Amino acid sequence: xxxxxxxxxxxxxxCPYCGEHVEIVLEPDVWGTxxxxxxxxxxxxQVTVTRDRYGDPAVRVERAQ
Numbered sequence: 576x577x578x579x580x581x582x583x584x585x586x587x588x589x590c591p592y593c594g595e596h597v598e599i600v601l602e603p604d605v606w607g608t609x610x611x612x613x614x615x616x617x618x619x620x621q622v623t624v625t626r627d628r629y630g631d632p633a634v635r636v637e638r639a640q
Contacts, residue, residue, distance in 0.1 A: 588636045592618040601632055610639050 584601045593616040606624045613620060619639035626632050 584632050586632060586634050588620075588622075588634060590615060590618070591620065591636060591638045592616050599634075601634070603630060606632075 582603060584603070585598050586601060587596055587598050589596050590613040592613060595613070595615040597614050599611065599622070601624060606626050608621060608623045610619050611622050612618065620636050621639045623635040623637075624632055
């Protein structure tokens with residue numbers, strides 16, 4: 576298998592509504608704030624993605640306003 580240099584990060588987060596743990600996939604160029612619905616309860620999350628100088632993500636999930 577060839578590697579094209581493009582990878583994704585899989586991050587486990589906890590839904591702020593139902594408490595379920597869900598995996599989300601982040602492409603390497605994703606950062607900032609976005610809204611995503613929970614796969615389990617369908618409520619909207621506000622997801623904030625920051626990256627360190629090495630490109631490693633830090634993710635915060637809270638109820639969308």
